[in-house]
Amino acid sequence: MRLNELGDVIARHEYPTSSTDFVTQYGEEVIELQNGDETVAAILSRLGDETYTCPQDVLDSLYTGVGHEAIGRRYYSDRDPTSFGENGPQQVSF
Template sequence: MKFNGTGDMIDALEYPTTTEEIIANHGDAELELQRGTERVGDVLERLGQEEFESPEDVRLSVRSAVGHKAIGRRFYSDRDPTALGETGPTPLSL
């Protein structure tokens, strides 16, 4: 994931700050993901209302809340079970 300049924006925020303040002022900033882009506002809306004490708190939250466009092949794993709430391929035993 590339922050596309949003990293500088995150550093420049006055802390503490909230998801609501970031979305209102910078929600249209785009993150470049492996398979497309996603708006910062859309990512942070998934988290609900949070208060951030530092830029690193915001970065960790954004990284944890990006959608499926941030991963490689969706549902692919030769070891992990399908995650809760997901439906993946039917396992095949060889």
């Protein structure tokens, strides 16, 4: 996830602020994701109305509010155990 210059904007913004006020000022800013991009307004709208007391609150909301486009391969994990009835990888001892 790339914030570009938005990280500096978040740091300079005056706090406390509500998510509504933040979206009013910066909602059209675009954040680049792994598989696309999304606006600040779209991300923060998923979380409801919040009050941010510091820049880290905004960053936390943005990081947790992004859609599935922010991750790589969806539902992929190389750590999941093999399902019952499947032939999984053979264990290797070093």
